[in-house]
Amino acid sequence: MTENVSITSSARRETFGGLVYRIYVGFCFEHISHYFTCQALKGWVQRARKRLIVFRKNDVDIESNFREAIREDPEDEEEKPSGFLSFTVDEHSNPFYTWTCLVCLVAMHPLIFTALSVFNDVHPFLRKTGPFNLIFDLVNILDLIAHTRIEYVENGVAVKNLSKLFHHRLMSKFFILDVIAVIPAESMEVFGESFFWARINRLAKFQVYRLFDFSTQTDTRTTSPHAFGLFKLIFICLVIFHWNGCLYFHISKVYNYSTARLEHWIFSYDKIINPILADCVTDSPDDKHFCDTDDLLITHLPENEVQYTVTSFMTTWDNKTTTLKFANFFRQYALSFYWSALTLVTLGEQPSPCTTFQNAFEIGDTLLGLVIFAVIVGDVGNMVVAINLRKSEFDNVLDGCKRFMVYRKVPNLLRKKAVEYFTYLWAHGGAQVDEEEIAEFLPPRLFGEIAVEIHMDTLKKVKLFEDCDPRLLYELILKLQLRVYSPMDYICKKGDVGTEMYIVKEGFVEVVSEDGQTIFVTLPAGFVFGELSILNIPGNKNKNLRTASVRSKGYSDLYVLDKEDLWEALREYPHAKDSLIEKGIQILEKDKMIDPNMVDDEEGDFSGSIEDYMEHLNHEVLKITKMIDDAEKNIHVSHLAKQKDYCIVPEFSTNNENAAVWNGNGTD
């Protein structure tokens, strides 16, 4: 009672901040209500006018024509956003997500403190921090305005027309919650003295949809949705415990908890005593705080001395102990929260309720707890299953492989190698996602864009593709396959027919002699190999056979490109093909693997379709014609030179007009 009286009198003492706040909220409320009334009226008049047009047209389907009229209204087309104030909001943008986070943080205040206001000790704090409510309300109002500008999709197109956006919001069921959340109920004292409860309307917005918005957006953005899901569950539990605990304390207040004892259902201080700590030591007689246990021997005393001895004993021990005094609020809140948590998780172990209301409350709580925990346990179960799904699928494959190897009596060394490969695959993350499944699910164009993002960096490092047309690279990227090789695994052997080429993504590969004893070169990430036998390089002594063996040094991740895929892509890019072959020739020439006499024979290796072959031949004919023209010119010039006994400087021999001609005497 005394507490209530003091709170009432202090509540009447209005601070300057409080006065400013009340004026501000009154002002805002008046303006906002005027604004919305005007907008609602304007919208109503517009809609009425359109309905009139529709009625005049005397059409059967009034509603569909009404929609049609709205769509065709030329006024809508005229109103285009321009200037700073005519901004629109993309609800999936980063700034709006940040704003949503801020709104949710602000909304934590009423979520926590509205319930906490049942504890009288919190009131001074709430009164002191009252002016902060100004900021919180401002955020709520800005959020309300921002929501009238949120773009929405109509017929697949984002609507940015301001009046349409406003109208859309006005018609939304959430708009009313936004308005309820900004009503300054506390300044109107509709809840009388207990004004802290008046801010409960702020929760209308928060609980119903803004937290939900935040959760949905975070779910789509986070890379650990399971961790976020767990966080959400814990948060929801804590909030429910908090509100239920505060309600329990409120009921205890109604039942006057100050006289309650340990065995009562309601809150009692006896249930949460302050801890008493010994202020002396037991094993050091020299210490002045030595605990004299002789005091305890009272059993041999005559009865009349017992009372005196006990009192002196109490006094003695009072001097030898320290009581840790926790704040009133802490004890009240801690026990209420504990009671709430125990009841909701249906663990019980609480004093039994002794009135009908207490019984009903306890039953309600237990039912609520059952429902909540059924949902939570189900959710956590789903989460655990989802986390382990991929792993259990992978384990199944591994088990299958092991069983297969036992059944087929595979040697132990190979078994070990296969198991190690599986372990590497899982640890390296390669087996944790199914790229093929994702590729099937995503539209090809989108998957292409993602693949370009992932592989472009590696492909750009590849010397062979240095000057390639970016479009060719794009085509190639879509055809790449990732393959993992174990240590000392041969990727190709000298003399094999080449059917694919490789790009080292991670790890090292060694180009070795046929017997594997001599290592010619070690290729790190970004290098290409296996291209020589699939490019049909004219004059390649090895034709389409591998020029060397290549093996993986440790574990290596390689992108594999099929010969046919490469040629299919190259068909569209003949210049890129020439440049690739040119580079191949350079590599082969270095190793003296080009035989000029074989150039004519190489056509036999062409691996494309008949149309491609024709095109290829045309290209070759053009090349040869040009070579013959050049040769003819050379012959013509040297013939002239011979006739005139002139000498021709070789560098300019291909160009008659610019040829520097020099006769033996040094004169023209």
Ligand SMILES: Nc1ncnc2c1ncn2[C@@H]1O[C@@H]2COP(=O)(O)O[C@H]2[C@H]1O
């Ligand atoms: N001396 C070398 N230096 C670098 N790479 C080589 C060397 N010799 C062969 N290779 C690569 O090893 C590959 C073996 O298959 P290919 O002949 O198709 O293509 C070969 C080249 O890519």
